[in-house]
Amino acid sequence: MIDLRSDTITRPTPEMRQAMADAEVGDDVFGEDPTVRRLEEEVAALLGKEAALYVPSGHMANQIAVYVSVDSGEEVWAHELGHVVANEQGGLSVLCRALPRTYSAPEGYPPQELLEHWAAGIDDVHRARPGLVSLENTFIGRVVPIAAQRRVADFAHTNGMRLHLDGARLWNAAVALGVAPAQVASGTDTVSVCFSKGLGAPVGSAVAGDAGTIRRARRARKLFGGGMRQAGIIAAGALHALHHHIDRLADDHARAERLADGISRVSGLSAVARTNMVLVTTPEGRAARYAEAFTGHGVGCFPMGPQTIRLVTHLEITDADIDEAVAGIGKAASLL
Numbered sequence: 001m002i003d004l005r006s007d008t009i010t011r012p013t014p015e016m017r018q019a020m021a022d023a024e025v026g027d028d029v030f031g032e033d034p035t036v037r038r039l040e041e042e043v044a045a046l047l048g049k050e051a052a053l054y055v056p057s058g059h060m061a062n063q064i065a066v067y068v069s070v071d072s073g074e075e076v077w078a079h080e081l082g083h084v085v086a087n088e089q090g091g092l093s094v095l096c097r098a099l100p101r102t103y104s105a106p107e108g109y110p111p112q113e114l115l116e117h118w119a120a121g122i123d124d125v126h127r128a129r130p131g132l133v134s135l136e137n138t139f140i141g142r143v144v145p146i147a148a149q150r151r152v153a154d155f156a157h158t159n160g161m162r163l164h165l166d167g168a169r170l171w172n173a174a175v176a177l178g179v180a181p182a183q184v185a186s187g188t189d190t191v192s193v194c195f196s197k198g199l200g201a202p203v204g205s206a207v208a209g210d211a212g213t214i215r216r217a218r219r220a221r222k223l224f225g226g227g228m229r230q231a232g233i234i235a236a237g238a239l240h241a242l243h244h245h246i247d248r249l250a251d252d253h254a255r256a257e258r259l260a261d262g263i264s265r266v267s268g269l270s271a272v273a274r275t276n277m278v279l280v281t282t283p284e285g286r287a288a289r290y291a292e293a294f295t296g297h298g299v300g301c302f303p304m305g306p307q308t309i310r311l312v313t314h315l316e317i318t319d320a321d322i323d324e325a326v327a328g329i330g331k332a333a334s335l336l
């Protein structure tokens with residue numbers, strides 16, 4: 001099976017396992033794990049923030065960031081397909097006591113006119129107070145331009161709101177843009193990043209921001225049950241990933257392009273590559289059937305909508321796998 005379901009399925013490399021085995025550890029709830037502390041310092045520096053906090057998952061990183069950014073009953077503005085809205089079990093309402101206000105936009109960020117429309121009457125006593133804008137970069141593989149992000153940040157700050165960035169795949173955005181990760185995180189009040197996606201670590205994410213925000217985030221992590229003890233074992237995997245697996249994301253992006261090219265030559269299908277994701281368009285309403293057939297021919301994937309299938313390249317995928325996947329997809333499509 002060539003598993004292109006997600007970049008989360010990777011297993012630690014032998015070198016990463018060795019780094020984990022060798023990790024110096026302590027009780028991180030007491031602040032005594034040197035490896036976790038080193039990871040948090042390196043992540044903060046990479047993202048251009050004062051501090052960072054290691055957490056078990058991207059989901060928890062996002063929820064903690066929102067929790068410490070809004071007061072009860074405030075609005076969080078986010079894309080309707082954003083992970084924080086669509087894939088975190090309503091955590092914005094359940095955990096953060098916030099009111100999601102969602103928009104739809106193919107480019108993944110809100111148009112200026114919409115922001116201005118929503119901000120009109122911001123002081124109306126009938127309205128929930130707007131507290132936070134949440135962006136995602138990359139958004140379903142798509143790089144959100146830094147200038148667009150900067151416009152949203154300026155708008156949020158001018159209107160007394162904060163900006164969170166779900167940067168689960170911020171590393172991919174930075175590599176695709178050829179800029180430092182800190183540039184992608186610039187202008188944000190909080191940013192979450194993941195080590196267990198394209199970077200290939202087994203566990204963990206971080207939330208970064210100013211020192212006061214991260215102090216509150218540390219308390220929130222304990223409230224959410226995310227305090228970990230000898231977490232240096234897994235933090236060492238994340239550190240190894242930061243040191244060795246960022247630049248190689250360019251290979252994943254190139255393989256995604258090669259995969260999209262190959263699939264576009266298959267009759268009835270078209271495909272586009274966005275960083276490490278390939279979105280395949282099938283005939284109307286047939287994505288589930290096609291995804292099942294691709295899987296049956298050895299190419300693991302998920303349907304993302306009635307006409308779209310998502311394929312994701314990652315650390316364990318080689319050029320030969322891409323060629324084999326294109327052949328499997330071609331065979332599967334010819335039988336439908």
Ligand SMILES: Cc1ncc(COP(=O)(O)O)c(C=O)c1O
Binds near residue numbers: 194
């Ligand atoms: C954009 C985005 N944000 C957050 C997450 C959550 O990460 P985790 O699975 O570590 O909770 C994901 C997971 O795939 C994601 O794609």
